Amino acid sequence: MRLVAITTMRNEAPFILEWVAYHQEIGVTDFLIFSNDCEDGTHQMLDRLAALGHVHHERNRAGGKKSVQWRALSKARNHPAVKGAEWIYVTDVDEFLCIHVGDGRIADLIAACPDAEGFALPWRMFGNAGLRDFVDAPVLTQFTQAAPERLLWPWRAVQFKSLYRSDPCYDRLGVHRPKLVEGAEWGHWIDGNGRRLPDIPGTIHLTTAPRYGLAQINHYALGSMESFLVKVARGKPNHESDPIDLAYWSDRNLNIVEDRRILRHQAAVAARVETLKSDPEIAELHEEGVAWRKARIAELMTHSDSFYLFARLQQMPDTRVLPMSQQRALLQGLGVMRTAEKARKEEG
Template identity: 45%
Template structure:
């Protein structure tokens, strides 16, 4: 099978090789990667990986449509030959790591475990900051091992998923969390399953982007989401801006809704051996090793530049003073959900 990962990146060269090594070990066969406006050499690293035949790099330098940078990239991907030949496809970000719990921990094992599925939702498991302040050039998957509990009642972002789906023509467009524009003839034949192996209702085939609250969604697979990283890295993430909502600066609201550290989760280490083998092979290339080192140096220098500005210095200070987030009880979440539903009904009237 051709299993395609579609990735968009900007100024993330320090993390790129680990991400690629992990997902090669996890069984993805093809990588279509879009870059835009990189100052740290990410684009040059992607050029080198393209020369080596490991990925396909497309520069997404604009102009951008009303959907912004990421959706402009997806429109380019929809016309690309790699997507046309893919049997399965999935859109991902560089801070998201597919984590399969069945078989030999590969995507193929997950697909074989759910032979009737045409789409499989991999729910985020949010990995917190764990009090790590300084950025270091170490694998993300080995550095951050504190996560949200398997059962969360709030916030709804803790239940968001990304979709691995069969590229059989049922959907005409790519989306951040799920394929879009379903074919009205084919959609009735689609079958969606979640990371626990449960078949999902028809809403998931059409519009849903998050799993149900108050239950585990991870028995067969999950998506490790390292959205925060070290506090230094979060300051750089705020500087980079959001890929989708580029007009919204990252601040404490984003941090607090993701900084859960109550549970330890090392399950991704099941692929640490194959990942390390792939990573060592990539770093054995002198050009990739040089570019990786330059990206690391750029990150450290950029952080020091940003700390001279009051807004970023204030953000860093808030990160230092804010404690880890506390998961809400079922009753507290029910209280919030009650008003969320009332608000939705009011807007519909």
């Protein structure tokens, strides 16, 4: 079975080896990685991993009408790694697919639902856990506090990403879900709890039922407070004009329950990372990426916006999960607000 993971990266050198090693361990066979505008050695590390046969690497660039992520996805659709794949998974370097069935590998997920044409894999937000400093340590062991099983709000925390069979019914790749050919219909898709996915618009599955019985995507969107400053300065890869700010932090800093299930693979992942680092060039590029990030954090702390953001992050409590009645009320209010906004735009 050939399964390709497609992603974009910018200045992610300290995190690449863990992410690649983990997904190799659970069964990803091919990686198609686009990098853009990197200053920390990400380009060079991906070039070296490609030379060693671990990934396919394409250099991308920002600019133009499309965001850098959408430009990458447009290029990816015709790449040989995608053309030759049986399964496709569009993801990000801060997302780790955590499978709960069997031995926790992709083959076990597919075996659990052999008729599935696609899996709508729910995000499970992993909060900051109160960690201030950026350190060169595994993401998976640092951040183990997550969102609860049942959640409706913040709605950004309950989106999903897709793992799906390659099929002509899909016209284009998408960040969260592929785009259907005109006139085509969604086939047999499964949610993260093993249920048939209802016919829903968009990429938000609003349900109060358990979400994660079969699988989840551990989304480490925040990282340490220091690393978050670097993310703020970088911006979003698919919505370059949208800020990453305290609102972004508040929607994702969910430290409600401990979830360490992904760590069943930790020993194997650590061994794979060390094997990758046995290449002297890879090891050196990793250390240079860590040093760049530490220097970038120090430089950002000399600017007032970054300094005060860092102070406020330390002052902010964990995001509180509201009673379900309030979550439902906020969703209803969101619908009313968006309808009113649309009407105002149509009026002029």
